[in-house]
Amino acid sequence: MFDPAPAGRLLVETLAAALGVHILRHRSNLTPASASLPAARGALDPRRLRRVVEFMEAHLGEDLTIGRLADEACLSPFHFARAFKAATGTAPHRFLTARRIDRARALLAEGELSLAGVAEICGFSSQAHFTRSFKRLVGATPGEYRGGCGGVAGRLEQSSGSAAMKMTTERRDDVLIVGVTGRIDAAGAETFGEALHDAIRDADRAVVLDLEGLAYMGSTGLRAILLIAKELASRDARLALCALPAPILRVFRITGFERMLPIHATRADALASLERDRASPHAP
Secondary structure, X not given: OOOOOOOHHHHHHHHHHHHHHXXXXXXXXOOHHHHOOOOOOOXXXXXXXXXXXXXXXXXXXXXXXXHHHHHHHOOOHHHHHHHHHHHHOOOHHHHHHHHHHHHHHHXXXXXXXXXXXXXXXXXXXXXXXXXXXXXXXXXXXXXXXXXXXXXXXXXXXXXXXXXXXEEEEEEEOOEEEEEEEEEEOOOOHHHHHHHHHHHOOOOOOEEEEEEEEEEEEOHHHHHHHHHHHHHHHOOOOEEEEEXXXXXXXXXXXXXXXXXXXXXXXXXXXXXXXXXXXXXXXXXX
């Protein structure tokens, strides 16, 4: 009965808890008071939800149980499972699997680990289970996806110009706006990453990357952006992208980066979104 795929144990425990409550309610001669059944109290509040999601992110490579996640929310396993689904629209085991797949996408795009290494780091029981789960959710095997990170971008190079990469920066309070034109290829990706890193100040709460003038971006450029996004997230700052030309946007969509990073149609849209986040009581 146990599913060795990622989050399989979590699914089994959730179903077991639900079955136990069902038996108590419909097959036991205990009164409701003596049975002490957990009552549904609505969705998980934002504070607890954030704590649980952060715990998931920090332990994706481990065999997480419904009990460990429930402890983070200070709830019983049954109540936690119901409250989590009410808050996210997704059962805990499905949410965890999606997070693991997102982490795997990022690692595959970086291209530094073997497929087996990515499977292990992301908490999959084997490379075979990783491949099946990845293909079911993404529509391609991990190997095909990794090839697309470079191959799709590479096909754009043939039709793009040869202009060198250029960057401009400006600030609006604690938001750094970076405009990029030309090409971010294998030769310029390291320079791009270093220049962007040097431009960011500790006080910046967000960076807007305006790619309207970008003619080409290779897989190394995607990795540079991902590394900057991770660095900003580590100190509760944000990276937003805007004005991506159609070919560049297509690369982000095919490689899955569109789901991992906020992308806006215009610079004004990106700034407005950041302002709404600032005004939100649940913003970090």
